Amino acid sequence: xxxxxxxxxxxxxxxxxxxxxxxxxxxxxxxxxxxxxxxxxxxxxxxxxxxxxxxxxxxxxxxxxxxxxxxxxxxxxxxxxxxxxxxxxxxxxxxxxxxxxxxxxxxxxxxxxxxxxxxxxxxxxxxxxxxxxxxxxxxxxxxxxxxxxxxxxxxxxxxxxxxxxxxx
Amino acid sequence: xxxxxxxxxxxxxxxxxxxxxxxxxxxxxxxxxxxxxxxxxxxxxxxxxxxxxxxxxxxxxxxxxxxxxxxxxxxxxxxxxxxxxxxxxxxxxxxxxxxxxxxxxxxxxxxxxxxxxxxxxxxxxxxxxxxxxxxxxxxxxxxxxxxxxxxxxxxxxxx
Numbered sequence: 001x002x003x004x005x006x007x008x009x010x011x012x013x014x015x016x017x018x019x020x021x022x023x024x025x026x027x028x029x030x031x032x033x034x035x036x037x038x039x040x041x042x043x044x045x046x047x048x049x050x051x052x053x054x055x056x057x058x059x060x061x062x063x064x065x066x067x068x069x070x071x072x073x074x075x076x077x078x079x080x081x082x083x084x085x086x087x088x089x090x091x092x093x094x095x096x097x098x099x100x101x102x103x104x105x106x107x108x109x110x111x112x113x114x115x116x117x118x119x120x121x122x123x124x125x126x127x128x129x130x131x132x133x134x135x136x137x138x139x140x141x142x143x144x145x146x147x148x149x150x151x152x153x154x155x156x157x158x159x160x161x162x163x164x165x166x167x168x
Numbered sequence: 169x170x171x172x173x174x175x176x177x178x179x180x181x182x183x184x185x186x187x188x189x190x191x192x193x194x195x196x197x198x199x200x201x202x203x204x205x206x207x208x209x210x211x212x213x214x215x216x217x218x219x220x221x222x223x224x225x226x227x228x229x230x231x232x233x234x235x236x237x238x239x240x241x242x243x244x245x246x247x248x249x250x251x252x253x254x255x256x257x258x259x260x261x262x263x264x265x266x267x268x269x270x271x272x273x274x275x276x277x278x279x280x281x282x283x284x285x286x287x288x289x290x291x292x293x294x295x296x297x298x299x300x301x302x303x304x305x306x307x308x309x310x311x312x313x314x315x316x317x318x319x320x321x322x323x324x325x326x327x
Contacts, residue, residue: 019287045289046233046287046289047287047327073235075285075286075287077268077269079268114273115273115274119249119272120250120271121271121272122268122272124269124284156254156266156268157267157268159267161287163287163324
């Protein structure tokens with residue numbers, strides 16, 4: 001068995017993937033609030049969630065729990081279906097509640113301006129990050145538009161995917 | 169051989185990774201419709217998954233989970249409006265035909281950059297390309313150069 005075959009064998013036997021999307025939506029408060037973005041469906045077309053690492057919720061409690069300590073790749077796409085106010089910003093933040101210390105850390109993953117009210121918003125991002133087993137991960141969406149916006153819905157519009165790249 | 173060395177060796181020999189960019193070819197972005205971004209130069213593609221203009225996309229060779237990144241830029245011509253970009257998909261397994269990965273509004277004569285990333289499960293024959301749509305009131309032309317208009321693919325995991 002050569003090295004490439006060995007790597008592929010390792011990957012095939014370690015299918016820790018969680019892919020989810022938002023179908024029904026929820027309201028996202030404005031004025032600087034960071035709210036957990038709701039994901040309420042497993043995305044079978046992307047990779048599913050065979051190990052049930054994701055807790056789904058149509059409200060605001062969707063979260064991912066890391067099954068093992070390792071290096072993870074996570075990508076996400078969130079946004080609104082309603083326009084904000086002019087000269088406002090929209091951002092995504094990844095929050096990790098440590099299973100070791102219980103403390104929460106947040107990682108900003110981009111902020112985007114909206115210069116007029118004539119539009120909706122998408123924030124796309126990714127992180128390569130080490131999680132410890134039991135870490136609770138949520139994706140937050142925030143804005144200062146001053147209005148309450150509706151979360152974007154659709155399998156191609158609002159989604160998150162976690163892939164365990166390598167246990168550590 | 170230790171684990172890190174083995175990992176590095178296997179990753180270096182991993183065949184399914186690819187990058188292409190637009191060296192001289194430009195893309196004229198029509199209004200309202202998603203326009204497929206054109207590419208004319210391949211940086212690397214050991215598995216032969218990329219196809220240049222006029223096809224402009226990536227065809228999955230094996231069942232797996234893939235990572236795609238892409239970027240392009242253009243001048244909006246001094247008009248205000250909404251612009252967004254997508255990864256378009258087609259194929260036997262693709263139930264998601266478009267990822268809306270960048271959307272914003274602008275005012276004034278700005279240079280706009282469209283950039284995004286997706287992770288997607290594909291089966292052999294599935295096809296992925298990069299598209300940009302805009303409602304600016306003009307038909308801007310994308311910038312050329314490997315730093316501006318590029319498309320990358322990488323297989324994260326074989327299934």
